[in-house]
Amino acid sequence: MIRITQIRLRPEESEELLLPRICKKLRLSEADVKSYKITKKSIDARKKEELTFIYQVDVEIKKKESQVLRHLKESEARIIKESGYRFPECGSEQLSHRPVIVGTGPAGLFCGYMLAKAGFCPILLERGGPVEERDQAVQHFWETGILDTECNVQFGEGGAGTFSDGKLNTLVKDPAFRGRKVLEIFAAMGAGEEILYEQKPHIGTDVLKVVLKNMREEIERMGGEFRFHSKVTDLELSGGRITGVHIKDTKKTDSASSDDGEIYLPAERLILAIGHSARDTFQMLYEKQLSMHAKAFAVGLRIEHPQDMIQFSQYGERYGKLLPPAPYKVTARASDGRGVYSFCMCPGGYVVNASSEKEMTAVNGMSNHDRAGRNANSAMIVTVSPEDFGDGHPLSGVKFQRELERRAWQLGKGLVPIQLYGDFKAGRRSTGPGEILPATMGGAVYTNLREILPEKLNLALQEGIDACGRRIKGFDRYDAVLSGVESRTSSPVRIERNEELESSVEGIYPCGEGAGYAGGITSAAMDGIRVAEMLAMRFSPVRD
Numbered sequence: 371m372i373r374i375t376q377i378r379l380r381p382e383e384s385e386e387l388l389l390p391r392i393c394k395k396l397r398l399s400e401a402d403v404k405s406y407k408i409t410k411k412s413i414d415a416r417k418k419e420e421l422t423f424i425y426q427v428d429v430e431i432k433k434k435e436s437q438v439l440r441h442l443k444e445s446e447a448r449i450i451k452e453s454g455y456r457f458p459e460c461g462s463e464q465l466s467h468r469p470v471i472v473g474t475g476p477a478g479l480f481c482g483y484m485l486a487k488a489g490f491c492p493i494l495l496e497r498g499g500p501v502e503e504r505d506q507a508v509q510h511f512w513e514t515g516i517l518d519t520e521c522n523v524q525f526g527e528g529g530a531g532t533f534s535d536g537k538l539n540t541l542v543k544d545p546a547f548r549g550r551k552v553l554e555i556f557a558a559m560g561a562g563e564e565i566l567y568e569q570k571p572h573i574g575t576d577v578l579k580v581v582l583k584n585m586r587e588e589i590e591r592m593g594g595e596f597r598f599h600s601k602v603t604d605l606e607l608s609g610g611r612i613t614g615v616h617i618k619d620t621k622k623t624d625s626a627s628s629d630d631g632e633i634y635l636p637a638e639r640l641i642l643a644i645g646h647s648a649r650d651t652f653q654m655l656y657e658k659q660l661s662m663h664a665k666a667f668a669v670g671l672r673i674e675h676p677q678d679m680i681q682f683s684q685y686g687e688r689y690g691k692l693l694p695p696a697p698y699k700v701t702a703r704a705s706d707g708r709g710v711y712s713f714c715m716c717p718g719g720y721v722v723n724a725s726s727e728k729e730m731t732a733v734n735g736m737s738n739h740d741r742a743g744r745n746a747n748s749a750m751i752v753t754v755s756p757e758d759f760g761d762g763h764p765l766s767g768v769k770f771q772r773e774l775e776r777r778a779w780q781l782g783k784g785l786v787p788i789q790l791y792g793d794f795k796a797g798r799r800s801t802g803p804g805e806i807l808p809a810t811m812g813g814a815v816y817t818n819l820r821e822i823l824p825e826k827l828n829l830a831l832q833e834g835i836d837a838c839g840r841r842i843k844g845f846d847r848y849d850a851v852l853s854g855v856e857s858r859t860s861s862p863v864r865i866e867r868n869e870e871l872e873s874s875v876e877g878i879y880p881c882g883e884g885a886g887y888a889g890g891i892t893s894a895a896m897d898g899i900r901v902a903e904m905l906a907m908r909f910s911p912v913r914d
């Protein structure tokens with residue numbers, strides 16, 4: 371296989387031109403090329419008037435590869451060996467019970483997928499509902515303000531990333547090709563082949579819902595079992611090991627019923643893929659004395675601009691209209707030394723009310739696959755560390771998040787509190803929109819967001835947004851719309867695990883973002899795969 375890098379096409383040129391370009395580069399006729407596939411595609415927008423797509427392609431040819439490459443430098447084309455992800459050989463220790471996975475976000479799902487494929491028939495417990503039902507619960511919340519605390523934007527099948535932009539890029543190093551495997555599974559489940567080669571692949575909420583259903587069906591076909599509305603409320607431990615879990619049926623609300631909806635499930639291997647928002651579960655784990663500590667995370671406000679403004683700033687006048695909705699990434703440093711940066715940017719997206727607790731408001735962003743919404747949004751955030759909020763308690767970050775979310779709720783009384791950036795700077799309440807109309811899922815109300823975050827963080831954000839205005843024209847415009855509060859950027863706690871990925875209680879594997887080992891869909895999924903590998907290397911598959 372020959373890998374050619376740096377084949378360039380202009381936006382108005384068709385990808386059909388790739389084959390002639392490959393042939394020209396390799397000095398071959400089209401008949402000499404057996405096949406080719408795009409393995410990377412990115413945009414070079416440094417010179418906006420000469421903007422190009424850059425392709426990397428892997429080519430199979432009928433001639434001797436080394437001879438064909440003689441006239442080319444290695445930086446242009448080279449011979450590559452097929453390499454990819456390999457699941458390890460299973461071990462021989464016997465399990466008496468099927469592995470139990472708590473949570474069906476990316477970490478739990480991908481752990482479940484790999485374990486099911488290897489014959490372990492895992493049981494996946496999820497406090498929320500399946501994606502179809504969850505979709506209705508979320509729409510209902512956005513329309514009425516009535517929150518289901520067990521099935522919402524954070525909880526339910528697919529986890530926190532279901533109502534998202536579905537960005538799949540990650541900065542995690544990947545020598546074992548787990549990230550590649552995640553993309554391959556997503557693509558096979560309906561996410562589209564382009565995620566395998568695009569520089570910044572994304573799925574979008576609408577397509578993600580289909581992918582999740584396909585993935586569930588595939589896991590079930592391979593012997594896995596899903597139990598929805600099943601919240602783990604307690605652990606049974608014996609001699610420092612896990613022996614079982616208590617599960618509450620979150621659909622049972624009839625308090626007069628003698629059946630309290632509690633069941634007990636024996637478990638000797640428990641994967642905790644609970645995400646960053648399961649605050650009650652963190653508390654239970656703390657009480658069960660799992661070793662954990664507070665960690666840094668980031669907080670801030672979401673900012674909206676017209677997508678057209680971002681488009682022209684990123685791609686220029688000539689190509690702005692031709693190209694897909696543009697993302698951006700901006701960073702700045704405030705005068706107190708804090709880094710201010712954009713996070714979870716959603717081109718053509720919506721700001722969503724992503725709350726999961728009563729009388730607390732948290733926001734985030736989502737977009738559909740076509741990213742066709744009129745606004746671009748991203749969180750502008752600053753890192754806060756245990757020194758900023760801590761009293762030394764492992765769950766002090768959770769307490770801090772709750773305080774911020776309560777203030778946001780007070781301002782919006784359940785609606786998303788929003789403000790024009792110019793008013794935020796002046797410290798006065800906004801009364802209505804400028805030229806930018808907010809695109810909010812869950813209703814919004816104009817208010818003064820300056821009352822949510824500590825003033826030192828408000829000042830850092832303000833300096834940061836102003837500085838970003840020097841990078842993207844209009845970023846700091848008066849009528850840019852801010853929403854609050856962005857408090858669920860990553861987990862405020864890390865549950866410790868050893869080299870075998872086990873917690874201080876034997877048999878429990880903290881996994882994914884909630885446990886503090888991932889940040890984002892792909893890295894959480896990769897961590898899920900890693901935990902599945904660890905289990906498989908030690909144990910032999912169980913079939914009930």
Ligand code: FAD
Nearest residue numbers: 473475477497529530531534536537602645882883890891
């Ligand atoms: P989660 O996805 O949070 O999943 C945890 C699951 O565990 C949940 O389904 C929860 O219901 C369940 N659970 C919790 N406690 C219990 C219990 N006691 N019993 C049973 N089940 C339980 N990341 C990106 O990379 N790209 C994006 O575009 C992106 N956009 C986002 C948009 C939004 C609105 C949100 C909220 C997040 C977004 N993220 C994005 C972040 C991403 O969703 C998370 O990083 C990722 O989902 C973490 O995966 P996880 O499996 O570790 O946890």
